[in-house]
Amino acid sequence: MTDSLIDRRDLEFQLYEVMNTEALTERERFSEHSKDTFDAVIETADKMAKEKFANHNSAADKDEPKFVNGQVEMLPDVKQAFDAYAEAGFLAGRYDYDLGGMQLPESVMAACNGFFTAANPGTAGYPFLTTAAANLIRVFGNDEQKAKFLPNMLSGRYSGTMALTEPHAGSSLADIRTSATPTDDGHYLIKGAKIYISGGEQSITENIVHMVLAKIKGAPAGVKGISLFIVPKFHVDENGNPGEHNGVSLAGLIHKLGYRGTTSTALSFGDDAPCHGYLVGEPHQGLKYMFQMMNEARIGVGFGAAVIGYRGYMHSLEYAKDRLQGRKASEKNPESPQVPIIDHADVRRMLLAQKAYSEGGLALCLYGARLMDDQHTHPDEQKRMEAGKLLDLLTPVIKAWPSEYGPKANDLAIQVYGGAGYTREYPVEQCWRDNRLNPIHEGTNGIQALDLLGRKIWQDQSHGLQLLMQEMQTDLQAATTDRCQQWALSLSETLQQAVKVTQSLGKSLMGGEVDKTLANASCYLHLFGHIIVAWMWLRQANAAANALASANSDSERNFYQGKLQAAQYFFHWELPTVAQDLVLLRNQDDTCLNMKADWF
Numbered sequence: 001m002t003d004s005l006i007d008r009r010d011l012e013f014q015l016y017e018v019m020n021t022e023a024l025t026e027r028e029r030f031s032e033h034s035k036d037t038f039d040a041v042i043e044t045a046d047k048m049a050k051e052k053f054a055n056h057n058s059a060a061d062k063d064e065p066k067f068v069n070g071q072v073e074m075l076p077d078v079k080q081a082f083d084a085y086a087e088a089g090f091l092a093g094r095y096d097y098d099l100g101g102m103q104l105p106e107s108v109m110a111a112c113n114g115f116f117t118a119a120n121p122g123t124a125g126y127p128f129l130t131t132a133a134a135n136l137i138r139v140f141g142n143d144e145q146k147a148k149f150l151p152n153m154l155s156g157r158y159s160g161t162m163a164l165t166e167p168h169a170g171s172s173l174a175d176i177r178t179s180a181t182p183t184d185d186g187h188y189l190i191k192g193a194k195i196y197i198s199g200g201e202q203s204i205t206e207n208i209v210h211m212v213l214a215k216i217k218g219a220p221a222g223v224k225g226i227s228l229f230i231v232p233k234f235h236v237d238e239n240g241n242p243g244e245h246n247g248v249s250l251a252g253l254i255h256k257l258g259y260r261g262t263t264s265t266a267l268s269f270g271d272d273a274p275c276h277g278y279l280v281g282e283p284h285q286g287l288k289y290m291f292q293m294m295n296e297a298r299i300g301v302g303f304g305a306a307v308i309g310y311r312g313y314m315h316s317l318e319y320a321k322d323r324l325q326g327r328k329a330s331e332k333n334p335e336s337p338q339v340p341i342i343d344h345a346d347v348r349r350m351l352l353a354q355k356a357y358s359e360g361g362l363a364l365c366l367y368g369a370r371l372m373d374d375q376h377t378h379p380d381e382q383k384r385m386e387a388g389k390l391l392d393l394l395t396p397v398i399k400a401w402p403s404e405y406g407p408k409a410n411d412l413a414i415q416v417y418g419g420a421g422y423t424r425e426y427p428v429e430q431c432w433r434d435n436r437l438n439p440i441h442e443g444t445n446g447i448q449a450l451d452l453l454g455r456k457i458w459q460d461q462s463h464g465l466q467l468l469m470q471e472m473q474t475d476l477q478a479a480t481t482d483r484c485q486q487w488a489l490s491l492s493e494t495l496q497q498a499v500k501v502t503q504s505l506g507k508s509l510m511g512g513e514v515d516k517t518l519a520n521a522s523c524y525l526h527l528f529g530h531i532i533v534a535w536m537w538l539r540q541a542n543a544a545a546n547a548l549a550s551a552n553s554d555s556e557r558n559f560y561q562g563k564l565q566a567a568q569y570f571f572h573w574e575l576p577t578v579a580q581d582l583v584l585l586r587n588q589d590d591t592c593l594n595m596k597a598d599w600f
């Protein structure tokens with residue numbers, strides 16, 4: 001078992017050598033920051049994650065929250081961790097100084113949060129949900145709502161949830177039934193049931209602020225009739241203090257494969273007592289508001305998946321160095337000493353795959369976070385607009401690729417451990433169980449694929465796609481060494497084939513063959529995702545190749561050589577797997593579409 005959550009040298013490389021995060025300090029918003037302040041806050045996150053979050057990761061998994069006498073009982077360590085996170089200012093880390101925030105860039109906040117998820121995804125869920133809910137109020141709430149809820153949420157006195165899903169409406173939010181009836185007092189009466197609401201009940205904070213999607217009576221059908229409401233567990237007086245119970249009750253706790261430290265709840269609204277909800281922004285705009293925040297949430301899911309993958313990789317790497325087993329295939333002497341399993345090429349294959357997936361996923365999510373920074377703070381208005389379009393296009397990939405490949409990394413970590421990996425005495429099976437949530441929540445990966453191929457690619461006459469190709473071109477041309485140029489060539493060739501197939505899919509869609517074209521959207525997401533991550537590896541390889549020439553210690557040379565070898569792994573072992581996607585997409589293979597339910 002290792003203490004290391006995310007390799008700090010790798011994070012330093014990705015933030016500063018690949019992304020030049022330090023340049024953000026030249027922008028007005030971050031002008032009081034420096035590389036030193038970024039590093040100090042990252043150091044705090046790493047240390048706190050180890051001391052306050054990692055300490056009960058396994059215990060919270062084994063001893064999950066229980067519903068006893070109308071209360072949720074949970075380990076006291078969870079509250080201690082939540083409070084420490086809040087006291088250190090992380091809940092408001094990205095916000096204005098005026099709001100008590102630190103005005104940190106998204107890319108630095110994302111890096112910090114990576115440590116907390118790697119240490120304990122279950123406990124990290126509570127503060128992350130709180131910041132997401134607070135952000136909705138900050139951006140779309142009115143002054144009264146902001147004054148009442150924001151200070152308490154950003155200080156950690158109140159927590160937040162996102163209450164979208166209903167028993168019969170998960171992927172299809174258009175079909176939600178929770179209703180909102182206006183009253184003469186300006187608030188609404190909320191009635192309905194929500195399911196899988198993370199953090200919907202707990203014993204950490206004085207109040208819980210649910211951000212609830214509901215339909216106002218008489219609203220248009222479908223997504224255009226959905227509104228967003230603030231529904232506090234306890235009514236809040238004008239000074240922000242909690243009072244009487246609002247009519248939200250816990251119908252039950254849900255028991256899960258992983259992420260057991262985060263309560264999963266079924267909630268009922270307005271069953272036993274009237275439940276007051278407060279409309280956020282305009283009526284019927286609720287899903288639009290939610291989706292505006294989804295970029296953040298989806299990057300968070302991708303980031304979480306990448307770092308849980310990373311954590312498993314760190315564990316299995318350490319184990320592979322220690323575990324002695326067998327000899328080299330060419331060693332015939334049975335009395336020769338056994339070798340550590342890391343000496344076997346097949347174990348290195350499994351470690352390299354994990355390195356390629358987790359460091360590639362980390363690079364992708366940090367890039368997404370940087371796009372958020374550029375979208376909001378780039379001094380050039382045109383660049384701000386372009387960053388927004390790129391982020392919009394890439395969001396399904398940033399959510400889905402790490403959440404597909406993070407669990408794959410964890411699966412390989414179990415395999416590196418052998419039998420030990422399958423036991424609960426070792427930590428990697430929990431990583432896999434925790435990570436298995438990520439392809440499901442915040443829109444399943446199937447839904448992300450439909451979003452990418454059905455919508456995002458074609459938005460604004462594919463302007464986002466054109467911007468993406470320009471961005472990639474810069475890095476393709478920056479490849480200077482033979483190895484990097486070879487990889488740039490294979491990326492460029494794959495890209496050309498992907499563009500061709502995209503054009504033919506576009507024609508089919510225009511021709512009305514919607515079901516047929518979108519039937520293989522998951523293949524398209526895989527193709528697109530692998531191309532993007534190959535690009536992330538080329539960016540890292542270019543930076544490593546340039547730095548290697550002047551590296552002045554063995555550890556630095558080893559670090560950069562490791563980056564180059566992992567890039568090679570991605571280009572030799574992973575990128576070629578898209579050939580199958582290209583064939584299926586080119587042929588518009590209809591095997592799945594034409595399979596009939598009765599034939600199963």
Ligand SMILES: Cc1cc2nc3c(=O)[nH]c(=O)nc-3n(C[C@H](O)[C@H](O)[C@H](O)COP(=O)(O)OP(=O)(O)OC[C@H]3O[C@@H](n4cnc5c(N)ncnc54)[C@H](O)[C@@H]3O)c2cc1C
Nearest residue numbers: 162163164165170171196197198440441442443444446447
């Ligand atoms: C641990 C956990 C925590 C969660 N936390 C929250 C939370 O805090 N707040 C909240 O609101 N929700 C939460 N959710 C709910 C989560 O967002 C949903 O589970 C998810 O959106 C999928 O919905 P569903 O479970 O109803 O599956 P379904 O929508 O029934 O989907 C089942 C399968 O069908 C596929 N499918 C569905 N529709 C289509 C389609 N049109 N085309 C192709 N394939 C399709 C899906 O991809 C999936 O594979 C959580 C879920 C879990 C498990």
